[in-house]
Amino acid sequence: xxxPPRYDGLPGILVQSSASLFRAPSVIKKYVSAxxxxxxxxxxxxxxxxxxxxxxxxxxxxTLNLAWxxxxxxxxxxxxxxxxxxxxLLLSGAPGPDGKPIQAPVLKLFQLEAIGLGLxxxxxxxxxxxxxxxxAGKELEISGMHALATIFVERALDMMALMTLFVIASxxxxxxxxAYLRAVAAxxxxxxxxxxxxxxxxxxxxERGGALWVGRLPEKLRSLVRKAALGSRALRSGPVLAGxxxxxxxxxxxxxxxxxxxxxxxxxxxxxxxxxxxxxLSTAAAASAL
Numbered sequence: 620x621x622x623p624p625r626y627d628g629l630p631g632i633l634v635q636s637s638a639s640l641f642r643a644p645s646v647i648k649k650y651v652s653a654x655x656x657x658x659x660x661x662x663x664x665x666x667x668x669x670x671x672x673x674x675x676x677x678x679x680x681x682t683l684n685l686a687w688x689x690x691x692x693x694x695x696x697x698x699x700x701x702x703x704x705x706x707x708l709l710l711s712g713a714p715g716p717d718g719k720p721i722q723a724p725v726l727k728l729f730q731l732e733a734i735g736l737g738l739x740x741x742x743x744x745x746x747x748x749x750x751x752x753x754x755a756g757k758e759l760e761i762s763g764m765h766a767l768a769t770i771f772v773e774r775a776l777d778m779m780a781l782m783t784l785f786v787i788a789s790x791x792x793x794x795x796x797x798a799y800l801r802a803v804a805a806x807x808x809x810x811x812x813x814x815x816x817x818x819x820x821x822x823x824x825x826e827r828g829g830a831l832w833v834g835r836l837p838e839k840l841r842s843l844v845r846k847a848a849l850g851s852r853a854l855r856s857g858p859v860l861a862g863x864x865x866x867x868x869x870x871x872x873x874x875x876x877x878x879x880x881x882x883x884x885x886x887x888x889x890x891x892x893x894x895x896x897x898x899x900l901s902t903a904a905a906a907s908a909l
Contacts, residue, residue: 687884694877698870699736703728705776705866709769712853716760723759731755735770748774764843768850772818775811780867781901782808784875788897795898819855822848875900 703725710728715721731751738747748770756763782804789796825845836844853859875897882891891899 682886684884684886687880691877691880691884694873694880697873699729699732700725701866701870701873702732702773705863705870706732706769706773708859708862708866709772709850709853710759710761710766711859712851712855713761713765713849721759721761723755727758728755731758762846762849764846765849768847769853770850771847772815772850772854775815776863776867777871777904779808779811780864780871781904782811783868784871784897785901788894788901791894792892792898795895815851815854818848818851822852823855871900871904872897874904 706728707723707725710721710723713721731754734754735747735751738750739745740747749767752767752770753763755761755766759766785796785804786801786808789801825848854863875893878896878900879891879893882896
């Protein structure tokens with residue numbers, strides 16, 4: 620038999636340490652994992668706070684009306700709950716391991732949504748969404764690509780909801796944005812809607828043995844296309860489509876309250892009206908979602 624490869628210097632130390640960790644008892648792995656988690660958290664907190672003036676932060680906090688803190692926290696939990704229910708609807712369009720439509724537990728999806736959003740706040744390129752899809756695949760015993768496809772549908776629904784609210788809110792306070800931006804936002808809603816319709820038609824065609832161009836692709840790529848198209852299947856149901864759209868609008872209407880409450884908590888004068896809060900939210904959230 621051939622001897623295992625040997626590594627000298629720093630590579631050798633890293634390889635041997637990794638091998639020792641994988642052979643270690645599960646209790647040790649848990650402590651190491653927890654330690655790494657704390658280290659990563661401390662590192663990113665340092666990056667986030669290294670240029671913060673704590674004197675100014677304390678001065679601003681001294682005027683904060685803490686009575687608004689509880690409802691703002693409530694909005695965060697409501698946001699996650701709405702996201703979890705909507706994701707459950709989107710996942711229900713495809714069969715699970717038992718051949719029946721996926722009926723994922725809302726609490727589990729709530730936890731996965733929290734993990735994904737938390738990581739998105741500290742990682743670039745919304746990498747938290749990819750981890751969320753991976754964990755969903757493991758927890759729900761479904762294809763990770765299918766889970767990721769439903770997340771892309773989520774993002775499209777979010778953009779449509781945000782742009783719709785932007786058009787309505789900015790029309791109510793027309794001095795906030797130029798009229799041409801409302802027209803661009805309206806076109807974006809139409810374009811995203813047509814994109815979802817196209818993906819849904821592709822999934823229906825694949826289900827019926829159509830879309831012959833897909834059959835000419837390499838096997839692995841063909842499988843990816845099928846799983847990606849599967850993410851929109853739930854939207855072919857009228858009730859699910861209405862529920863997903865309604866929940867998407869509700870999600871951002873609820874989140875708009877955070878900006879309004881923050882203005883109240885900070886005692887801003889003049890205060891931020893709810894309409895202006897929606898304009899700020901929809902602009903900032905749409906930009907960060909891209």
